[in-house]
Every structure is written in structure tokens, then in C-alpha cells.
Amino acid sequence: xxxxxxxxxxxxxxxxxxxxxxxxxxxxxxxxxxxxxxxxxxxxxxxxxxxxxxxxxxxxxxxxxxxxxxxxxxxxxxxxxxxxxxxxxxxxxxxxxxxxxxxxxxxxxxxxxxxxxxxxxxxxxxxxxxxxxxxxxxxxxxxxxxxxxxxxxxxxxxxxxxxxxxxxxxxxxxxxxxxxxxxxxxxxxxxxxx
Numbered sequence: 459x460x461x462x463x464x465x466x467x468x469x470x471x472x473x474x475x476x477x478x479x480x481x482x483x484x485x486x487x488x489x490x491x492x493x494x495x496x497x498x499x500x501x502x503x504x505x506x507x508x509x510x511x512x513x514x515x516x517x518x519x520x521x522x523x524x525x526x527x528x529x530x531x532x533x534x535x536x537x538x539x540x541x542x543x544x545x546x547x548x549x550x551x552x553x554x555x556x557x558x559x560x561x562x563x564x565x566x567x568x569x570x571x572x573x574x575x576x577x578x579x580x581x582x583x584x585x586x587x588x589x590x591x592x593x594x595x596x597x598x599x600x601x602x603x604x605x606x607x608x609x610x611x612x613x614x615x616x617x618x619x620x621x622x623x624x625x626x627x628x629x630x631x632x633x634x635x636x637x638x639x640x641x642x643x644x645x646x647x648x649x650x651x652x
Contacts, residue, residue, distance in 0.1 A: 533616045536627045536638055543626055543641075551590065551641050552628045558639060559588040564607050565596045572607045576614060580640075584623050589642055597636040611638060 463471075532541060539548045550556050562579040564572040576593060583591045595608040615624055626641040 531621050534612075534621065534624050534627050536612055536615075537629060540626050548626065551626060551639070554630055554639075556590045556641070558590050558592045559583070560586075561592045561594060563594045565594065567607070569606050569610055573610070573614060576611075577620065580620060580623060580642075584642055584645070587645070589644075590639060591642065592630065592637060592639045594637045608636060615640070 534540065537552075539545070539552075560579075560583055562576065564575065567575060572595075579591070579593070593611065595611055597605075597608075612627075614620065615627055623642055624640055625643045627638055628641075629635055630637055630639055
């Protein structure tokens with residue numbers, strides 16, 4: 459027996475369908491050219507609830523990004539000097555001579571809870587104008603979630619909404635892979651003429 463959709467179901471479906479776009483695809487399938495979808499214009503602003511007390515929402519809402527102006531950044535790799543960072547600053551950061559401003563300990567959290575805590579921590583650190591932060595994931599011993607969190611952290615660093623906040627990442631010591639220090643970018647407003 460089929461159930462009929464209620465008017466509320468139809469309204470919910472319509473609202474969700476307006477936020478979905480076709481994936482762009484260039485190439486050929488079975489000898490035929492694939493159509494290229496139009497660029498996604500984004501959902502209507504009125505449909506996006508933003509809680510003003512959330513630092514992540516404040517940070518992302520404070521600096522709207524135009525899709526045409528988005529620049530692809532190289533991925534942040536832990537322990538690898540990024541392009542554009544001078545060697546003297548990298549060495550000071552990598553060797554621990556730059557003071558850690560704030561630390562987040564993710565021990566004992568699920569991966570999902572750790573991600574949300576990391577996202578809020580990073581946004582708050584940027585909002586507060588911090589330069590160097592440290593994230594402790596743990597070593598990942600038997601029965602520990604630290605291994606899963608430690609494994610996921612490099613992917614989190616390169617998420618499209620978080621990557622623009624970061625400049626570099628390094629372990630505080632070669633033998634300590636359960637902790638990662640992050641060098642944050644300075645906000646654009648603080649930068650002088652280049």
C-alpha cells in the first residue's frame with residue numbers, strides 16, 4: 459500500500475530540492491558528450507539559518523566569498539613547509555620556538571564530537587586573533603579513539619571551509635604524532651600592502 463505525501467512533505471521536498479544542483483561533469487560516457495551543468499548559485503539566503511552565537515557561523519558569515527574569486531589552495535600537509543611561508547618562520551614554527559596560544563585536547567571524544575569541537579576551536583582561535591594553536595589527538599593506543607581522530611585530522615585541515623584559515627601544520631616533536639600545531643593565517647584586514 460502506497461502512502462500519499464502530505465502537503466508538509468511536499469513543501470519540505472520542494473525546499474530541499476532548491477538547494478541541490480547537478481554535479482558538473484566534463485567528459486564522455488559511452489562515446490557521448492556529457493552536458494555541463496550551470497554553476498551552482500547557492501541556496502537562497504533566506505533559507506539558511508545562522509545562529510549568531512556560534513563562532514563558526516560568525517566567521518563564515520563575516521566574510522562572504524564570491525565563487526568567481528575562490529582560489530584553490532594547496533593542501534596543508536603536517537610537517538611539510540607550505541609554499542609561500544619563509545624558511546625562518548617555518549623553522550621557528552616547526553621547532554616550537556613560536557609560543558602556542560591555545561590547546562585543544564580531543565582525548566575521549568567520538569570522531570564526530572571531536573570534529574565539531576575542532577571546528578569551533580579553530581573558528582574561535584581565528585576570531586580571537588591567535589597565531590599558533592595545538593590540537594592533541596592522542597597516540598591511539600589500544601581501546602583509544604585517538605588513532606581515528608589522528609587519522610582524520612589531516613582531512614579536516616583541508617576542508618574547503620577550514621583550509622583558508624590555516625597556513626601550516628607540524629608535530630611539536632618528530633616522536634610525538636599525537637599532537638599537531640597549527641599556524642593560522644593572519645586576517646586579511648591586518649595585512650599591509652603587498
